[in-house]
Amino acid sequence: MKIDHSQPLEYGTEQNKMNILGFWIFLGAEIMLFGTLFASYFTLENRIGSGPSGADIFEITPIIIETFLLLTSSFTIGLAIHAMRLGRQKAMLTFFGITLVLGLAFLSVEIYEFFHYVHVGAGLQTSAFSAILLTTLGTHGAHVTFGLLWGLGIILQIKKRGLTVETTNKSFIFSLYWHFLDVVWIFIFSFIYLKGLM
Amino acid sequence: MEFFERFAIPHPSPAIYASMVAIGLTVIAIIAGLTYFKKWGYIWREWLTTVDHKRIGIMYLISALLMLFRGGVDAIMMRSQLAVPGNTLLDAQHYNEIFTTHGIVMILFMAMPFIIALMNFVVPLQIGARDVAFPRLNALSFWLFFFAAMLFNISFVVGGSPDAGWTSYFPLAGNEHSPHVGTNYYMIAIQIAGLGTLMTGINFIVTILKMRAPGMTLMKMPMFTWSALITNVIIVFAFPVLTIALAMGTMDRLFGTHFFSIDNGGMDMLWANLFWVWGHPEVYILILPAFGIYSEVISTFARRNLYGYKSMVASMVIISLFSFLVWVHHFFTMGQGAFVNSIFSVTTMAIAVPTGIKIFNWLFTLWKGKIVMTTPMLYSMLFIPIFTIGGVTGVMLGMSAADYQYHNTMFLVAHFHLVIIPGVVFAMLAGLTYWWPKMFGFMLNERIGKWAAWLIAVGTCVAFFPMFISGLDGQARRMYTYSEATGFGFWNMLSFIGAGILAIGFVLIVYNIYYSTRYATRDIGADPWDARTLEWATHSPVPEYNFAITPEVNSSEALWDEKKKGHKLFKGSYQEIHMPSKSGVPFIMSAIFFVFGFAMIFSLWILAIVSLLGIFACLIHRSFEQDHGYHISVKEIEETEAKMGGAKG
Ligand code: HEM
Ligand SMILES: [Cu+2]
Numbered sequence A: 001m002k003i004d005h006s007q008p009l010e011y012g013t014e015q016n017k018m019n020i021l022g023f024w025i026f027l028g029a030e031i032m033l034f035g036t037l038f039a040s041y042f043t044l045e046n047r048i049g050s051g052p053s054g055a056d057i058f059e060i061t062p063i064i065i066e067t068f069l070l071l072t073s074s075f076t077i078g079l080a081i082h083a084m085r086l087g088r089q090k091a092m093l094t095f096f097g098i099t100l101v102l103g104l105a106f107l108s109v110e111i112y113e114f115f116h117y118v119h120v121g122a123g124l125q126t127s128a129f130s131a132i133l134l135t136t137l138g139t140h141g142a143h144v145t146f147g148l149l150w151g152l153g154i155i156l157q158i159k160k161r162g163l164t165v166e167t168t169n170k171s172f173i174f175s176l177y178w179h180f181l182d183v184v185w186i187f188i189f190s191f192i193y194l195k196g197l198m
Numbered sequence B: 001m002e003f004f005e006r007f008a009i010p011h012p013s014p015a016i017y018a019s020m021v022a023i024g025l026t027v028i029a030i031i032a033g034l035t036y037f038k039k040w041g042y043i044w045r046e047w048l049t050t051v052d053h054k055r056i057g058i059m060y061l062i063s064a065l066l067m068l069f070r071g072g073v074d075a076i077m078m079r080s081q082l083a084v085p086g087n088t089l090l091d092a093q094h095y096n097e098i099f100t101t102h103g104i105v106m107i108l109f110m111a112m113p114f115i116i117a118l119m120n121f122v123v124p125l126q127i128g129a130r131d132v133a134f135p136r137l138n139a140l141s142f143w144l145f146f147f148a149a150m151l152f153n154i155s156f157v158v159g160g161s162p163d164a165g166w167t168s169y170f171p172l173a174g175n176e177h178s179p180h181v182g183t184n185y186y187m188i189a190i191q192i193a194g195l196g197t198l199m200t201g202i203n204f205i206v207t208i209l210k211m212r213a214p215g216m217t218l219m220k221m222p223m224f225t226w227s228a229l230i231t232n233v234i235i236v237f238a239f240p241v242l243t244i245a246l247a248m249g250t251m252d253r254l255f256g257t258h259f260f261s262i263d264n265g266g267m268d269m270l271w272a273n274l275f276w277v278w279g280h281p282e283v284y285i286l287i288l289p290a291f292g293i294y295s296e297v298i299s300t301f302a303r304r305n306l307y308g309y310k311s312m313v314a315s316m317v318i319i320s321l322f323s324f325l326v327w328v329h330h331f332f333t334m335g336q337g338a339f340v341n342s343i344f345s346v347t348t349m350a351i352a353v354p355t356g357i358k359i360f361n362w363l364f365t366l367w368k369g370k371i372v373m374t375t376p377m378l379y380s381m382l383f384i385p386i387f388t389i390g391g392v393t394g395v396m397l398g399m400s401a402a403d404y405q406y407h408n409t410m411f412l413v414a415h416f417h418l419v420i421i422p423g424v425v426f427a428m429l430a431g432l433t434y435w436w437p438k439m440f441g442f443m444l445n446e447r448i449g450k451w452a453a454w455l456i457a458v459g460t461c462v463a464f465f466p467m468f469i470s471g472l473d474g475q476a477r478r479m480y481t482y483s484e485a486t487g488f489g490f491w492n493m494l495s496f497i498g499a500g501i502l503a504i505g506f507v508l509i510v511y512n513i514y515y516s517t518r519y520a521t522r523d524i525g526a527d528p529w530d531a532r533t534l535e536w537a538t539h540s541p542v543p544e545y546n547f548a549i550t551p552e553v554n555s556s557e558a559l560w561d562e563k564k565k566g567h568k569l570f571k572g573s574y575q576e577i578h579m580p581s582k583s584g585v586p587f588i589m590s591a592i593f594f595v596f597g598f599a600m601i602f603s604l605w606i607l608a609i610v611s612l613l614g615i616f617a618c619l620i621h622r623s624f625e626q627d628h629g630y631h632i633s634v635k636e637i638e639e640t641e642a643k644m645g646g647a648k649g
Helices: A014-044 A060-085 A089-119 A128-161 A165-197 B014-036 B040-048 B053-083 B092-126 B135-154 B182-210 B223-254 B268-301 B309-322 B327-331 B338-367 B375-398 B400-406 B410-440 B446-472 B489-519 B558-565 B585-601 B605-624 B634-643
Strands: B577-579 B630-632
Touching: A014 A128, A014 A165, A014 B182, A014 B223, A014 B268, A060 A089, A060 A165, A089 A128, A089 A165, A128 A165, A128 B223, A128 B605, B014 B040, B040 B053, B053 B092, B053 B135, B053 B410, B053 B489, B092 B135, B092 B182, B092 B223, B092 B268, B092 B410, B135 B182, B135 B585, B182 B223, B182 B585, B223 B268, B223 B309, B268 B309, B268 B327, B268 B338, B268 B375, B268 B410, B309 B338, B327 B338, B338 B375, B338 B400, B375 B400, B375 B410, B375 B446, B400 B446, B410 B446, B446 B489, B585 B605
Parallel strands: none
Antiparallel strands: B577 B630
16 A cells, blocks of 8 residues: 555545545535425425424524534544644544534434424424424434444544554544534524524 | 235236246246356355446446336336227226336436446546446445345335336325335335435546546546546435435325425425426436447547537536526426426526537537448437437427426327437447447447347337327326227327337347357457547456556547557556455345335334344444455466457557
């Protein structure tokens, strides 16, 4: 395997560069995926049937907590990648771990939020609005869940094998994924919650 | 017992029992055959675990041909039913199921794998690469498609086929109007195949952007590679829309949500919109690679370079953008109002312009060329006039006011068959014939091939031209019968005859494959067509590593330059070659996907969860495994090159 040392390790081989480009393209597809969900959300937003509307059910506190947790985790994964570039494995693992813990906390609040919605009568089967709301949030939440498992796998691999061309590549790609989920959340926050609360 | 009742066919008939027996016997025959000839190990080692783009391409090809046969049988049944007025060969329910599966099988399980087959085989060779960017992912794409196709096809004998049309419009496709599991098959099998297609899209974009031979700038890529690049970009942007639409449809059917229902705020038109936001780009996903093939074939057999290379590229880019802006033309009659309809009429007509540019470029390529009328060229020549008729009627349909007359009639059916058949099917057959020697090391018989081409072209015209007339007379599509008094009988009889001619053409192609496998000479060299692009610069059939030495390129017709202008393609000496290793995981993971899909379709939740865990286990395995591939030594390369008839370069 030829390693190009003029580049950061995660870009070190041709395969690594292709992995990163491939992942960017995948994120393009993800943008379409969430774009479709948002478009559907805007279409169905006011079609609440006999169920509650967004203004009836949204609670600002858990939403603020979730936003804070996820945005901070995006910052810490950035720090993790920074530490990785400096070759400081321990610092990197610490930040990586904090990221996952924050993600887990986010997920817990989101699960609470879901229980709340069902409790106040906005279940999956209530109306077109409730269905698209839970589906959009759920798709994002499922991505976060997947990210937690994936991130855990990467941490274990770094512990076992250290910072290699492969593990750095995976970590970098994971960070792209994590930032992306953050961006999606910002859209959810602005166009679903804030718009709904107004 | 109650548990098993759900797997019963809701509406059985002798034909279905016959196919159960046929499927059973085929499976037994395959298993027995493999066991008797002791081929299990061979199949596993060389095919089921392969990550070689050429073998994956060939597997796509075989699957596509099988599905062509399945879809063809559907077609013959439909045309037989309609051949005479008041026919009772099929009843309404069976007719519904058959036109539904025909559409899905032909578009998603025949045309898609066919283009992906040729892309897989040809693109890495045309750009001088060893394989695609992610060989393992490529295998996963194939196996996901393959198991999805199998899943879809068992619907016929287990639980019942979907019957709401390939467009599966709600509320018809909802539980109330389609109570049996057929539409679940639609939602889930297409979802699984779509995942595979999306991965193909990503894989090929990276391959084409990153793995081109030295010297091959973007504007020096062969036209088929260009078309593949643009097609894959459309795939990446269009398929996620389908993913979401199918997920919402699945939830409506399985979890009682109200996305597309007519009560509790649901909106049936949302499905129609999402479906066609994917659906119209999808027709261009099919046609652009076909255009790429025609560009290669026409320039090879006109013995001159392609006219208007830049405008070819530009028109494809424009088509890919516009393809996302026309979807409403599929439901002009469904209540948008005149303003919206007018906008989409204009975009629809505009898309015919870049298409027209391409047609003129081909004509100009032919104009001063020295035409050699081989079978692939014959298909191309038959394509131009028939496709133009299909395209012009498309523009007619695109005029929203007039579409109130044409919509949902046989006129529409004539339009899309007359673009898809000459556009996609002819192109695939041309490509198949053209690249066959590269795949298998011998040529298909030209005489039989030309007979087949003519029969298929004549059959297409005879089968579909009458539909323009009966459609304008008011014959609706998707009706299982009509009365004598309508006067449609004559035109439908003609269509039936045309379908028969088409069928004979396809049988001839199968016969040709058999005949040529037995009798054709294997002594054809690397470049039997006197072609122009890189794939012809290596041996036929292609060695596992594609090129012993990575070629260096100076134009879009690198091989032609070597032959005529003294360009040197292969410089330097043999080096050790790095290859990706085989893996059974894509196959196993996709098989688990099959089980997962089946469990979802029949709401077997425990099985669904267990198989989902299995899928995760495969992902985890992949993440933790360390696989650096293997190397082919210089000595092995020398031996292979010698065995293949001397070194290249
Ligand atoms: C010259 C460019 C084309 C134009 C202007 C055009 C226009 C149209 C319009 C307006 C319709 C809807 C008519 C109706 O439902 O009343 C339609 C349907 C259709 N077109 Fe085209 N088309 C073009 C090219 C193509 C190509 C290249 C393909 C495929 C390779 C294609 C495949 C289809 C299919 C499959 C349908 C019908 C789907 C269904 O309702 O089941 N078209 N076309
Ligand atoms: Cu269209």
